[in-house]
Amino acid sequence: MNQCNGFFSSGEIGAEAEEFFRQQGYLVVKKALSAGQLEQLLRETVSLARGKLGPVEGMPDSSAAESDDGVLGKILCVHQPHKISPLLRSMVNLPPILEVLTRVIGPNVKCMQSMLFIKAAGKPGQAWHQDEDYIPTRDRSLTGAWIAMDDATVENGCLWVIPGSHRPGILWPQYPHADPRFDCARESYDFPHRDEDAVPVEVSAGSIVFFNGYLLHRSLPNKATSGYRRCLVNHYMSAESLLPWFTAATMPKEAGAALADYRDIILVAGNDPYAWKGTLDIARPKIRPAGEGGCGDGRLTLQEHKALQTAKPAAKA
Numbered sequence: 001m002n003q004c005n006g007f008f009s010s011g012e013i014g015a016e017a018e019e020f021f022r023q024q025g026y027l028v029v030k031k032a033l034s035a036g037q038l039e040q041l042l043r044e045t046v047s048l049a050r051g052k053l054g055p056v057e058g059m060p061d062s063s064a065a066e067s068d069d070g071v072l073g074k075i076l077c078v079h080q081p082h083k084i085s086p087l088l089r090s091m092v093n094l095p096p097i098l099e100v101l102t103r104v105i106g107p108n109v110k111c112m113q114s115m116l117f118i119k120a121a122g123k124p125g126q127a128w129h130q131d132e133d134y135i136p137t138r139d140r141s142l143t144g145a146w147i148a149m150d151d152a153t154v155e156n157g158c159l160w161v162i163p164g165s166h167r168p169g170i171l172w173p174q175y176p177h178a179d180p181r182f183d184c185a186r187e188s189y190d191f192p193h194r195d196e197d198a199v200p201v202e203v204s205a206g207s208i209v210f211f212n213g214y215l216l217h218r219s220l221p222n223k224a225t226s227g228y229r230r231c232l233v234n235h236y237m238s239a240e241s242l243l244p245w246f247t248a249a250t251m252p253k254e255a256g257a258a259l260a261d262y263r264d265i266i267l268v269a270g271n272d273p274y275a276w277k278g279t280l281d282i283a284r285p286k287i288r289p290a291g292e293g294g295c296g297d298g299r300l301t302l303q304e305h306k307a308l309q310t311a312k313p314a315a316k317a
């Protein structure tokens with residue numbers, strides 16, 4: 001029994017796992033996928049990257065003669081791949097995922113997003129952030145299920161988490177960083193933890209890392225000389241909560257902003273109390289190309305960003 005480090009087996013998700021998740025903000029289900037399922041996922045990733053599942057916005061040019069490595073190396077991440085892949089759509093309700101989610105979220109659970117990270121050797125990671133910065137729930141129920149498609153190690157850029165950092169329920173400020181270790185998203189700062197408080201979540205392929213939407217997490221660049229650190233991340237929340245996401249596109253005309261509710265969702269467990277609204281099919285897959293990290297002009301160091309923030313009121317006066 002090694003529950004104290006947050007690693008559990010499928011079928012072992014009980015009160016101890018739930019308590020670990022509540023306190024630390026994450027847990028791991030070891031080897032939740034079979035070798036066959038992993039193999040299918042890896043093959044589907046190549047098909048998707050080659051455009052065989054249909055067009056994807058942002059797809060880099062590749063020729064049929066190019067090697068799989070050449071094609072995969074141009075893509076850092078595919079957003080919403082389940083929209084064109086029946087296989088990835090089926091991974092949204094894998095039994096080990098539902099086993100954990102119905103324990104840590106509740107009986108009624110919906111999914112609103114999938115992301116497929118490829119992160120070839122040499123490619124950047126993701127800076128400190130909290131997923132609720134991007135996907136706002138009303139009840140802090142956002143939970144990621146991060147399915148490792150390769151062994152994820154410190155060397156190849158595994159996930160790092162700050163245990164317990166979800167508990168205050170605060171969204172920390174973010175700024176557009178210029179750190180070449182990370183892709184172009186924004187970075188959280190001024191939270192009361194140090195980088196040294198983070199722990200690497202090294203897992204074997206087929207394991208699933210679950211983490212709360214307020215948990216501070218990041219990943220570092222893939223420093224291996226070859227290979228990938230691929231993962232499929234699905235995001236879930238309580239079906240009882242509205243989802244005020246992408247409101248301009250999805251808010252019903254008669255509703256105020258306070259009632260905005262993104263309805264391109266998949267119910268994966270229990271009942272949807274808002275089933276009367278129906279669902280939408282509006283999200284389309286999109287590719288984030290694999291740059292080298294760092295985002296060039298217009299990006300700031302934290303010191304520059306803070307100096308600008310301090311200068312703003314004075315400039316207005």
Ligand SMILES: O=C(O)CCC(=O)C(=O)O
Nearest residue numbers: 117125126131144219233
């Ligand atoms: O896998 C990664 O590199 C980052 C994943 C992540 O930050 C997320 O899923 O929110």
